[in-house]
Structure formats: C-alpha cells, structure tokens
Amino acid sequence: MQHFLSTADWTQEQLDGLLRLAADLKQDPIQDRLRGKSIALLFLNPSMRTRTSFDLGMQQLGGIAIVLQPGKDAWGVEFKSGVVMDADAEEHVAEVAGVLSRYCDLIGIRAFPLFQDWAEDRNDPVIRALAKHASVPIINMETIVHPCQELALMMTLREKLGEVRNRKFVLTWTWHPRPLNTAVANSALLIASKFGMDVTLLCPEDAYRLDSRFESAARDFTDQAGGSFQVTHDIEAAYSDADVVYAKSWGALPFYGRPDEEWELRRKYRHFIVDEKKMALTNKGIFSHCLPLRRNVKATDGVMDSDYCVAMDEAENRLHVQKAVMLNLLGL
Amino acid sequence: MQHFLSTADWTQEQLDGLLRLAADLKQDPIQDRLRGKSIALLFLNPSMRTRTSFDLGMQQLGGIAIVLQPGKDAWGVEFKSGVVMDADAEEHVAEVAGVLSRYCDLIGIRAFPLFQDWAEDRNDPVIRALAKHASVPIINMETIVHPCQELALMMTLREKLGEVRNRKFVLTWTWHPRPLNTAVANSALLIASKFGMDVTLLCPEDAYRLDSRFESAARDFTDQAGGSFQVTHDIEAAYSDADVVYAKSWGALPFYGRPDEEWELRRKYRHFIVDEKKMALTNKGIFSHCLPLRRNVKATDGVMDSDYCVAMDEAENRLHVQKAVMLNLLGL
Amino acid sequence: MQHFLSTADWTQEQLDGLLRLAADLKQDPIQDRLRGKSIALLFLNPSMRTRTSFDLGMQQLGGIAIVLQPGKDAWGVEFKSGVVMDADAEEHVAEVAGVLSRYCDLIGIRAFPLFQDWAEDRNDPVIRALAKHASVPIINMETIVHPCQELALMMTLREKLGEVRNRKFVLTWTWHPRPLNTAVANSALLIASKFGMDVTLLCPEDAYRLDSRFESAARDFTDQAGGSFQVTHDIEAAYSDADVVYAKSWGALPFYGRPDEEWELRRKYRHFIVDEKKMALTNKGIFSHCLPLRRNVKATDGVMDSDYCVAMDEAENRLHVQKAVMLNLLGL
Numbered sequence A, B, C: 001m002q003h004f005l006s007t008a009d010w011t012q013e014q015l016d017g018l019l020r021l022a023a024d025l026k027q028d029p030i031q032d033r034l035r036g037k038s039i040a041l042l043f044l045n046p047s048m049r050t051r052t053s054f055d056l057g058m059q060q061l062g063g064i065a066i067v068l069q070p071g072k073d074a075w076g077v078e079f080k081s082g083v084v085m086d087a088d089a090e091e092h093v094a095e096v097a098g099v100l101s102r103y104c105d106l107i108g109i110r111a112f113p114l115f116q117d118w119a120e121d122r123n124d125p126v127i128r129a130l131a132k133h134a135s136v137p138i139i140n141m142e143t144i145v146h147p148c149q150e151l152a153l154m155m156t157l158r159e160k161l162g163e164v165r166n167r168k169f170v171l172t173w174t175w176h177p178r179p180l181n182t183a184v185a186n187s188a189l190l191i192a193s194k195f196g197m198d199v200t201l202l203c204p205e206d207a208y209r210l211d212s213r214f215e216s217a218a219r220d221f222t223d224q225a226g227g228s229f230q231v232t233h234d235i236e237a238a239y240s241d242a243d244v245v246y247a248k249s250w251g252a253l254p255f256y257g258r259p260d261e262e263w264e265l266r267r268k269y270r271h272f273i274v275d276e277k278k279m280a281l282t283n284k285g286i287f288s289h290c291l292p293l294r295r296n297v298k299a300t301d302g303v304m305d306s307d308y309c310v311a312m313d314e315a316e317n318r319l320h321v322q323k324a325v326m327l328n329l330l331g332l
Helices: A012-027 A049-060 A093-103 A125-133 A147-161 A183-194 A212-225 A235-239 A259-272 A311-329 B012-027 B049-060 B093-103 B125-133 B147-161 B183-194 B212-225 B235-239 B259-272 B311-329 C012-027 C049-060 C093-103 C125-133 C147-161 C183-194 C212-225 C235-239 C259-272 C311-329
Strands: A038-043 A064-068 A106-110 A138-140 A168-173 A198-202 A228-232 A244-248 A286-289 B038-043 B064-068 B106-110 B138-140 B168-173 B198-202 B228-232 B244-248 B286-289 C038-043 C064-068 C106-110 C138-140 C168-173 C198-202 C228-232 C244-248 C286-289
Touching: A012 A147, A012 A183, A012 A311, A038 A049, A038 A093, A038 C049, A049 A064, A049 A311, A049 B038, A049 B064, A049 B093, A064 C049, A093 A106, A093 A125, A093 C049, A093 C311, A106 A125, A125 A138, A138 A147, A138 A311, A147 A183, A147 A244, A147 A286, A147 A311, A168 A183, A168 A235, A168 A259, A183 A198, A183 A212, A183 A244, A198 A212, A198 A235, A212 A228, A286 A311, A311 B093, B012 B147, B012 B183, B012 B311, B038 B049, B038 B093, B049 B064, B049 B311, B049 C038, B049 C064, B049 C093, B093 B106, B093 B125, B106 B125, B125 B138, B138 B147, B138 B311, B147 B183, B147 B244, B147 B286, B147 B311, B168 B183, B168 B235, B168 B259, B183 B198, B183 B212, B183 B244, B198 B212, B198 B235, B212 B228, B286 B311, B311 C093, C012 C147, C012 C183, C012 C311, C038 C049, C038 C093, C049 C064, C049 C311, C093 C106, C093 C125, C106 C125, C125 C138, C138 C147, C138 C311, C147 C183, C147 C244, C147 C286, C147 C311, C168 C183, C168 C235, C168 C259, C183 C198, C183 C212, C183 C244, C198 C212, C198 C235, C212 C228, C286 C311
Parallel strands: A038 A064, A038 A106, A106 A138, A168 A198, A168 A244, A198 A228, A244 A286, B038 B064, B038 B106, B106 B138, B168 B198, B168 B244, B198 B228, B244 B286, C038 C064, C038 C106, C106 C138, C168 C198, C168 C244, C198 C228, C244 C286
Antiparallel strands: none
16 A cells, blocks of 8 residues: 655656556546545645646546544644643544545645744654544645645646656745745655755755755755756846746744744745746746735736746646546545 | 626516426426536525535426635635735635636525625625626625515415406515514515515615615516506505515614614614514405514514414525526526 | 434434435435435534534535624524523523524524533533524534434444444543533434444543433443343453443543642543554454544544544544435425
8 A cells, every 4th residue: 555645756757657548547537446435635734736737636436535634623633642632632643544545545745844843844743643544544734744736736847848857847936914824835746856866955044944854855856867956045146048937935944933033034035026027038838836926026017917927727736646646546 | 698686687578487496396396307417506604505405406407506704714805896804804705706616507696795884885886896707607695685585475475366457565664673684675675676666665764764775676677567566655545455575684774884873773663573464454465574583573473373474485495496596507 | 403412312113214324325415305305504613524514414405504604703602491591691591492493494402511510511511502592403413422322323334344243332432631521422322322333431430420411321222132232441352352332531520610629630531542562452343433533642644544533434434414404304
C-alpha cells in the first residue's frame, strides 16, 4: 500500500505514469471504474478547487465522496500520541484513521501547518499521524506540500510547452497581506526539479528562502534529472528569458509564528507583484498560480486576464490528476 | 447559452415549457438524463429547501451536485472588478466562475443583497458578475429575485386553480421582526403578471412599495397578458374575492440599510399577519408562502394547518421545476 | 409506517431481524436496492461516524443522502407547537418535516438534549415533534437514546461472544471534563437487557444513576429475556468476571443544566478511567466505547490499543446496521 503524501516519495517515472493516466481521463472523464469505492475528505482548512475536484472526480468515476470538517461539523481531533486528552479535542487520530479506514477506501486530508513552531510543522505531523494509523491510502490535499497541485502544474506545463527539461522555471515570491503557508512553493520546487527544469527561486531576501529540506531536494532532483537550481533576489535577472513564471506568497520562516515582526519585513516588498512589465522580460513565458489569488496584490488584472496566464488550465487539471491518483492508489 | 437569472428575461412561452416539463418530471422523477453532468451550488446564505431540492434533483437525474459555502468552507469571494484585493476576500469571481465552469456543467448561486445600498443591490451585481465570467449556464437560487420559487408557485397555482388568467392574486406584506429581502415579493409580481393574473400588491404604506423596476414590469406584463395590476393599503379590499393570497415580509426600501429607523415604521403593522378571519373574506382562496415562515408572526397556525394552505405543495414543486430548469439549460 | 426512534418500541425479534440483515449487508455491501431513494440527514450537533456511515451507507445502496445542519447552513427550527415565533428560529418543525417528507423517503435527525431541563428533555421532544409532522419514517441519529449505536454494539457482541444471554455486561461511567449526554448509556442498558444479558451499571454514586425510565426498562427487559440488572458503585465488584466492559461518560441528572455544581461531584472521580489493571479483573472481557473517546481520560492508550478493544468493530458495524434500518423502514 502506498500513500500520496509527497511527490518526494515517488519516482519521476511513477509521476509520469500518473500524468499519462490524467491525460487519458481528461479525454474520457465519465467512467465507472470506482463504482462502490469511497473517499473520506477531511478539511481542516477552507477549500474550493480541492473540495470540488476531489468530490466531483470521485463521483465522475462512479464512486462516493464524504466531506468532513473536523472541529466544525465533525469532532475536533488530537494528532499527538500519548496525550492525556483534557483539551478541546474529543477524538484521537488513531480512532479517526481507524474508523474511516473501515468505512472508506481512501482518505484525503487538508491540514495546513499551525504557524506556531516550524521545527515541528516541517515534519508534517498531522498527515504523518493519519497515515500511521490508517489502513487505507492517504492523499495529501495540502499540508506543508501540495502534491496534487504539483501534478496539475506539471500537466499544464507539458500541455503548453511540450518537453519541459531545461526550460527556465521561475518561482517568484509575491506580496500578500499575511504570511501564508509555504506548501505550494515547496511543491513547485519539488516538481519542477524532478522533471529537470532550470529552476530559479526569486524572493526578496534570504529570510524568504524556503526550508533547506526543499531547497536541497530541488538541488538533488535537478542534479539527477539534468536541470539546475539557483536562488536570486534580483527580479529582473529572474524574469529574464523565463519560460514559466509561477507565483506564490509565503511567510518568512525565521519569523514563523510571529506575524507582527514578519510584517516589518514584508511591508517593503509590495513591488514583487507579477505585472505585465515584468512578464515582458520573459521568453514569451507563461504565468501560473495555484489559486486563490488576490488580484492586483499578487498579480495584476492584466496578467490574470492575459493569454499567457494558464492558472485556469492548472485548476482544471487538478480534477484529472486527482482522478489518476485515486485510481493508481486503488490499483484500478 | 442562456442563464436563468430572472424570469423577466424569459418569455411566457418558455416559462410555460418549463412548467410542462416539470409536470412530466413530477410523474417520473428518477431518470438518467443528466448522468455525468454536474452542478456547483454556491450558497452565500442559509438554505433548506433550495439546497435539498437542487442537490436531490440533480442526483435523481443521475448527475452530481457539489455544495459550496464561500466565506465558510470555501474562500471568500470579491465580486467587483478592478479592485486591489487587500480586504478579506482571497479570491475573485473571475477565477471562481472560470474554475467552476471548467469543472461543472451548471452553477447555481444564492446571494442575498447586502442590505447596505439598494441603488447598488438593485442591479443584482453578484450574480451578474458570476454570469459575466462563467462559460456555463448560471441559475439564480435567490438574489433580489427568486425565479425558481416563481416557477414552483405558478406550477402550484395551475395544479389548484387550472387556468390562472384573471384570477385575483394578492401579494400581501406581512409582519416579521426584521426587514427581509424583497426577492420573493418581486418575483411574485413578475410571475403572476406574466401569466395574466389580476395582481394586487397589499402593503401597509407607500414605504413598503416594491422597487419601481418590478412594479413597472408587473404593469407591463399584465398589459401584455390581459391581467391587471394595482397597489393598495386596504387589507379588507385586498382580501375580498381573492383567489390566491401569497404572503411575504420585506423591508421598506426607503430605509434600506437602516433597520433601526425602519423598525419605527414596522412595529405598527403586526396586524398584517395572515389569519383565518382575513382568509374568510376571500373567494375560497388558497394561501401560500415560499417558506421558511414564522408561525403566528407571518401567518397563524390556523392558516398554515388549513386545507387551503398550499405552501407544502409549492415547496415540493421546487424540486420538479428546478429539474426542468437544469434539463432545459443543458438542452437535454 | 414505523419510525426508528428507540429500540424500546421494537421487539427483540424485530431487532434480531435487523441484525441478521446487517450481517448480510456486511458480506455484500454494494447494492442497488435503494436506487432513487433518498434520506435527509439533519444534524443539530457534530458527528463523524454517524454522518459518514449514513451518507456512505445510503450511497452504497444506490440512494441519495442530503446532509443539513439547521441553524448553520439551513434555517434554525422551532420544535414547540403553538408558539409565536418571535425568537431566532425562522422555521417550524411542521414545515421542515412536511417539506422533507415531500422530497425524501427517510429523515434522520441528531438532536442532543439542551442540558437545561431534564424533565422536558427526557421526553425527547425534538424527534417526537419531527415524527409527529413527518409522513416518512424518522431515524434517531442520537437524541436521549442512540438506537443505531445499540444495534452496532449488539452486532459486535455477537460477533465476538456468540450467544450473549447471561453474559456479564458492565456499563461503566467514566471521567470526562464536561457533563455529557446520557444517550449512549441509556441505550446500552436498553439493548443489553433486551438481549438477556446480566447487566451491571457501575457509577460513582447515586447522582450518576440513569433516568428511572431507562433503569426500569432494563429491569423489565432482563426479566422478560432471562437476564438480570443491578447497580453498583464498587469498581472491583463490577469489573470482576465481566464479559463486556462498555464505557461512557455522562452528567449527573440531579445537577442537569448546572455544570459548575456538577463539577464539584465529578472532579472526585477521575479514577473511573478504564485501565489495564481494571480490565485484568474481567473474565478476559472485551472493551468497547461508542467513540469519540478522549484517550487517557476515559480509557488509557493501553486499553484502546489492546486486542480486547472492539470499539473499531462497533464503529464499522454502524454502517451495516444503519443500512439494515433504512432497508427495513422502506420495506425493501
């Protein structure tokens, strides 16, 4: 039994197989291959695309999706082991995982980090605890990585660029009023490097570098796949000749859990917004973002409404890649 | 591609076709005509009947319904164009409409007005923005009109009265502790007038008149269809010889967004409750309401539990007419 | 038409039939017997197992489940008759029951007691009002009893013990930081006594005795079925030679609605936790709990992770017994 917790655990060949299956499903979306199968979808955070695409995707394959919001419509959950459960949580992940494994064939979970202690959150403790106690495959619907988003991104890049090896992929930090999760940024590094792209991480200063685990992985994966990885704080250099600009905002890890202090840094970098002038520096590059996106904050209306914006394609491809993941994990 | 935003955009013949289809579906409710099709249902406000009847109706036709609550389980949405999105909304309607159009074949939305500025709300900006950015048909699940309720009402009137032309239809304002949406009242005028009824709007004083756009439409539609339209503040005159009493509470538009001031008016009109004594003035008339209804506030227990109350039939017919709307918009 | 409000209304033979059907469904879970049928699931309180197992169970039988949360995503409901509805509720149970009966073939409701006045709550007024106004069968998803849990418990006991008559069944009160609903405790008495077990109720002092209605029923049922019923405050005597230890925490009824006063009692009884030392006194007994369970508060990790803990089996059996109840109530 394999989980889908991070693409780092999957080979490039396996990921490639998922993408080929996704392309087939895009051509032939309504099938009966998961009749009688079911997935429990646990959302500890809001969702629009992930919720819709998993629920719809499962049903388009003939299966059943159950959406639960622990702490809201379902009981709050304790994820740590050995705790005397005197606090708010009424239920332990051991039982949640065990019971849902009895009911359903798959479990998906969205569990953003808690934004208190990165040393703890960087180990992805919530989904790891769920996977430990479950007897069915677990799917990551965004924790500190977002592997379904990665697949959708790579599917889109291939649709638009064909072969992606050694194409210049720029991951740019953007402005946002609050310090957000690094998950999609971490994930963008993982997938672009795994497929051998020339990856540039653009961020305002070193405080916005990503966790060493992900930067190192990017370096290793590009080494293996014939790409390259570099970090820069120079906007113009980064955008120059880019084939892909991928935008995301995230919080500075050295200030993790201290948003007021982080604000003093962040406030200076509003100009990292993706605009048409910056995009003009690229090699007729395409632009994408995982969405949701605050218009005229992370990217301008001009960029979002341009022909080179493929964010909508990437969002659509979430549906297809996730159906591929569910089929693969169930061996169907 | 046609949306279902307001019956004012549909001809009486088209609406008639929807009602005939609904009658067929009432006889033969479980079908497979929407297999593999899907609808996204966006609720910005609470719902019981609308939620249940759309979700159930889609599934009874073999399709898939995805229920989303933007701002609660899904991200908050900005509906205005050109905004620098520095406020609460994480996502723009352009992306919501675009992405859901990629996933689903239909989108329904419930978006009550904001009760701040009627000059703005009267243009129905939320659903208009959604329709502008969507590439699939949009269904109005109640904004400043409630066209699905209209169809259910007219289906019920025909079931009970047969031909409705020149039957006396009284829309009466009723008491409620708060100033509510005018949508169902606006809609009652539209549908009763479109089908040539003799329409009387009964309200306590001119401050409770409906927006001129809807009163004018009622006048125009009755002119075209051979009915009549009048406004009165005289309870006894209104109920006399009525064939249909349709009740709804709404806020006084001149005090829109100022509920405390409106209360000074409202507090005097508790006696507009629909009771058995008033109903005795009618031409053995039937009574209905869109529900939810506060018993003994808007109408008495005696009226609600009477043989002439057809509110339950109207509620049931929501299911049938909405299935007809979905089939029609998808050309199936 | 029969409702499923309490097992007290069903004969042991009828319950036995449900359990046999459930065993068949456990072997053959995916069927088409409820195609086109639907259930509305009303949750006035949180749920994980009940929600998942009803939603999934209905769909595994080919039917449709609609989940509603009145007061949250759907309108708040007034359950009393004859009220002038000037308070928060926008809708009366008469209409909720009537409308949902038009839409769906079954209605389930979870409505915990209000923890204000036990003299009122002990009559189970919410589900009784719903049943009075509905024209389709009502299923109790936990009110002051939890009959679906009872069936799952008895199914599990039979799977593990074979014949249950005159096996020693100990219902033990456990610690929990707040005074909880007595429903599962009441229910455990009902089902164990109905099947002729030797039932012991263990609680810290008389204030934690269960309502006389349920203790009397347990006495009557054991008389009829050849079992026995006793109450004790002696932990060691209760656990000795037990075949089954069933744990639940609940509030002291004499202090119902006064949690601060109840705390003065409760705080002394933390040692009622189910631990391995107590379990060692049993006749190699099995342990179960309805879940959710606070680990190391109600029962230790050692007990929960032991081979004799069958709580997960009981949770799984919820799915099977509820499918049996739905099929039975629909005569299918």
